Amino acid sequence: MTFGVRQFELALMHRMRDLAAARVEDALKAMGATRAELRQAHTQWTAMAHSARAPKGRRAFLAALGPPAYEGERRVGSLTCDVARWALPSWPGLRFEVLSGPGGEVWNQWFVRPGGGRALPFAELTPWSCVVADVGAGFPGASHIEGAAPHHWTVGFAHEGTHYRARFVYGLHQRLDRADDDS
Missing domain, CATH: 3.10.450 (Nuclear Transport Factor 2; Chain: A,)
Known part of the structure; x- marks a missing residue:
């Protein structure tokens, strides 16, 4: 079974259920996805993370999501990390950002707003x-x-x-x- 953007979104939603179960249920309906598909996506992503043969670090995101919409570098203190961002259909206007080190190890992964934070009321x-x-x-x-x-x-x-x-x-x-x- 391939693991692509849809499965990645579902794997993210699996963890989001911890705090926003009703919002995730609504998203599953909108996607035409089932709870079983959500669990399977989470299980598959977790299994890939622990598999000796699956891509690791930044390469795992590239394998699942394809080429990023944005790539660059960012200095954090005395370190320089690589930045990759992907647009995901369930969260328009936001990007999923992966910060990785020189060897491709993932230092952080989370959603960001392109251009930085916006002061919302x-x-x-x-x-x-x-x-x-x-x-x-x-x-x-x-x-x-x-x-x-x-x-x-x-x-x-x-x-x-x-x-x-x-x-x-x-x-x-x-x-x-x-x-x-x-x-």
């Missing part, structure tokens, strides 16, 4: 509409917090005197919680 912080950089751009003093699971990320910020936690999976906004509701 609070009312527009809706699931699957924004990325980590958007919250940072829109809410000065936002703090980044590692998520509770792989590929999860949280950004804490205040709006009109109330503290919030924006929850992300692969850098894509999934849910907004009041900070005082945290457990």
